[in-house]
Amino acid sequence: MLEVRGLRVRYGTSSPALDGVDLTVAPGECVTLLGANGSGKSSLFSALSGLLRFDGDVRFEGDDVGKLRPAAIVARGIAQCPEGRKLFPELSVEKNLRLGAYVGRRDRRGTDEALERVCTLFPDVRDKLRAPAGALSGGQQQMVAIGRALMARPKLLLLDEPSLGLAPRMVQAMLDAVAAINRAGTMVLLAEQNAYAALSIAHRGYVLANGKVVLEGSASTLQQNELVKKAFIGA
Amino acid sequence: MHLFFQELLNGLVVGSIYALVALGLALIYGTMGVPNFAHGHLYMLGAYVAFAGVTIAHIGYWPSMLAAIVVLALVGVLLERLVFRPLRNAPEVNTIIAAVGVLFFLQQFAQLLFGGDYRVFPTPYDKVVHFGGLVATQQQLIVIVAAAVLMIILFWFLKRTLTGATIEAVAQNRAGAALVGIDTDRVSMMVFAISAGLAAAAATLIASINLISPSMGFSVILKAFAIIVLGGMGSVPGAILGAFILAFAESFGGTYISTSYQDAIAFAVLVIILTVRPTGLFAKGT
Ligand SMILES: Nc1ncnc2c1ncn2[C@@H]1O[C@H](COP(=O)(O)OP(=O)(O)OP(=O)(O)O)[C@@H](O)[C@H]1O
Ligand SMILES: [Mg+2]
DSSP states (O other): OEEEEEEEEOOTTSSOSEEEEEEEEOTTOEEEEEEOTTSSHHHHHHHHTTSSOOEEEEEETTEEOTTOOHHHHHHHTEEEEOTTOOOOTTSBHHHHHHHHTGGGTTOHHHHHHHHHHHHHHOHHHHHTTTSBGGGSOHHHHHHHHHHHHHTTOOSEEEEEOTTTTOOHHHHHHHHHHHHHHHHTTOEEEEEESOHHHHHHHOSEEEEEETTEEEEEEEHHHHHHOHHHIIIIIOO | OHHHHHHHHHHHHHHHHHHHHHHHHHHHHHHHOOOOTTHHHHHHHHHHHHHHHHHTSOOOHHHHHHHHHHHHHHHHHHHIIIIIGGGTTSOHHHHHHHHHHHHHHHHHHHHHHHOSSOBOOOOSOOOEEEETTEEEEHHHHHHHHHHHHHHHHHHHHHHHSHHHHHHHHHHHOHHHHHHTTOOHHHHHHHHHHHHHHHHHHHHHHHHTTSOBOTTTHHHHHHHHHHHHHHHOTTOHHHHHHHHHHHHHHHHHHHHHTOGGGHHHHHHHHHHHHHHHOTTOTTOOOO
């Protein structure tokens, strides 16, 4: 269970990028975070991963994880697949994936098993294990990026706009994979602008605007909501 | 023909030293974006630590080299921790000024301890080896072999170990590395340690062929920067190739054109290569 209370982020002296965000992800849930450009989705994820200072309270499985370093947060079971993928382009796909298991590096068998699971989930990735990650197509790189986060064997997976730049067919494949990961018991927090795609697999969702949660509800309520329809679905 | 092989040998010796120095500079630039202008002075300090080991502590040549590597690795860690880390998010010019400050500090420090004179670094390996009419000193051969061994170890470490992979990961995407749980601060310290240690090894290897002095870092740093620009900023293979190109241009240019213009010839070669390939031989991937 992830519980975020009153999270605030401010860059320099500008108005806050996040202004008191409350949010939870319960065991087994896939929750989406919808928001336009600049609404604060990536800032929230950076804060959760320990890359950004913030005020407020972040609890994971009851423990305060707000002040932990990134490595400790991954070790607690929160892994992120970041916006823009942030792969290691000149390293092989396999090395990218194995580095994803860096915090669990002493468990070699566990790492090999995780690699096998990622390859089963993304068959395209298996064929490219030896290629430099930067030589893959955008869609394949997105699979590697998700795979790298999964290599940490997280309890909670943070996905920041994984559909960005993918062809519709690839978006569907990616959504199917995320839904499968969630069904296997991993909590998912999925930031998206593609609300139609995100709500098709999420149980619940939040809508973020100017650093505040302006709407929350079940996926079906949000799908029917006029604001969501107008802002994100283009209906 | 003899002259040709003699210059080839010289080029190999000097290229090996340039490579060890430029490698360290490239590693630091590649992983941290820090142009470490103090690198040549770390090299100088390494020479003096080994010099003290040989002439004051009398611990012998190889133990002195090891001591120089260890001491300089520690100095590298301290530099990262105390000088460059606090400046990580500062404008690049602050980092450059800090590096130049460290450079002058180290030079004054060496001058205070050892005086400003040129010193002769004694080597037990001063015998001349003949093979088929060619001559080399033992020390020259040691330089070539030791540099090759150090580079092979470095490559093995970077390419074959997970800890080495963390260095490449930080170089290629620092935020991505932090997100998988790599301690990027620790990697930065490790890179400074490796880089300064390599410089110390290089300085000890060449010290008995050249003389040592507190200002010996200046010409080295100039050349090392030229090399990493030539190699493609931050590229490790580029640094090695660039080092040998510069060294061969110096030794052959000095012999076949003019000794007095040796450095000018070498830099002319660099300028020509950069005109053809402005991003260097191994431009770093996007
Ligand atoms: N490093 C930074 N320095 C200063 N301001 C920043 C920084 N990163 C983000 N911001 C600001 O914080 C706000 C939220 O940005 P953030 O990237 O979190 O939004 P987002 O919802 O992820 O947007 P997008 O959909 O475009 O990725 C924006 O106003 C942005 O300009
Ligand atoms: Mg974003």
